[in-house]
Amino acid sequence: MTEATSAVLRHHVTTDDPEEAAAHQAAYASFRHEPVARDGFAFDLSAAFAGPLGVSRMRHTGRFRAEVDPPGQLIVLEVTDGGMWIADDGHDVADRLMLAPHWSSSPHTAGWERVGLRITTLELDAVARVGVGVPGSDPPGPDAPGVRFGSMTPRSAQLARYWTNLVDHVERAMLANDELMASPLVRGEALRQLAAGALFVFPNSTLDRPAASARTAAEPATVRRAMDFMDAHAHEDVTIVQVAEAARMGARGLQAAFRRHREQSPLDYLRRVRMERAHHDLQAGDPTRGDTVGSIAVRWGFANAGRFSVDYRRAYGRSPSDTLRC
Structure with missing residues (x-):
């Protein structure tokens, strides 16, 4: 069965x-x-896709052995039951958390006796766009090498647990809620969280890049162009690449310029702008017309109501519900 909403395709x-x-x-x-034996075989797959990201759960009870072509997307495999192995370029890996080797130039082999998996998929271009915003990363351009992964296993057991908790949050608090995912800002935030998590958990080229140097500092007018763009487009799913293009500089230089002149990142500034817009909507809202804290928070890209309330109280000294009732 496949069910499509405006934001999420479920299967x-x-x-x-x-x-x-x-x-x-x-x-x-x-x-x-x-060949997979038919006797006693059972297969179950539940998947949810929102544009360039997806989270699926699969159960396969058969003995499975396959030669697999390098996938055209980033695939993170979490073993929730049974066991799985991947062999690629002389490396055999059997772990609870693995990255499918999309970077290989030839097929790899994979298999299990029976398995339960959670499969997180991300478009590689989307991960690369998030990678551009990592301090010290390459500026966008036709000659930029992008993000390169090269290891199937996470950098540590602690980071593996971090990934599991991150996907739990996106799967349950965001992807499962059609109303939330109807917001382009929430969809963009879910994608950024997963892409940034993958860049943090698995070895890749962004971890090897040096920090931006002082020579990338920009004049305040450049920062102002970026701020003006974010002010005008705060209601949209804005990326760091778009902001950098509006400022007429690379994302690497933009990050350094904001740190130097404003002691914050461009996306920190964008979150503050969205918080201010939510504050104004709460002030103008009317609960008798159906306005709620949750709907206003989602309108400005804040998917976690509890976190929104904490951040709002820190910024304005009162709860968002108190502001709405006034």
């Missing part, structure tokens, strides 16, 4: 046919597999 299938199961698995990567 659920249950089957005892191994070939039907393989057809659904092929949506993630192309592969050639050994």
Whole structure:
């Protein structure tokens, strides 16, 4: 069954046919597999996709062995039951959290006896756009090398737990809520959280880049152009690349300029602008017309009502519900 909303495409299938199961698995990567026994076989897949991101849960009870082509997207595999292994370029990995080797020039092999998986998918271009905003990263441009991953395993067990908690939050608090995900700002925030998490958890080229040097500092007029752009587009899903283009400089230089002249990042400034807009909407809101703290928070990209309330009280010295009632 597939159910589409304006923001989320949901898909659920249950089957005892191994070939039907393989057809659904092929949506993630192309592969050639050994025959799977039909006796006692069961397959279940529940997936939710919102543009360039998706979180799926899969259960496969058969013995599975396959040669897998490098996927065209970033795929993070969390083993929730059973076990799974991946062999690529002489490296055999059997871990609870693995990154599918999309960077390989040839197919890898993978398999399990039975497995339960949570599969997080992200478009590589979307991850690269977030990577541009990492301090010390390369500015956008046709010659920029982008983000390069090269290891299937997380940098530490602690970071593996961080990834699990992060996807728990996005899956339950954001992706499961159609009303929230209807907001372009919330969808953009979910994507940024997962992409930034992948860049933080798995070894990649952004971790090796030196910090921006002092020579990237810009004149305040450049910072002002960026601020003017964010002021005008705060209601949209703005990326650091778009802000940098409006300022007529690279994202790396923009990060350094904001740190030097405003002691904050461009996205910190954008969040403050959105908080101010939410504050004004709360002041003008009327609960008798159906205005709520939650709906106003979502309008400005704040998906977590509890966190919004804490940040709002810190900024304005009162709760958002008190402001709305006044």
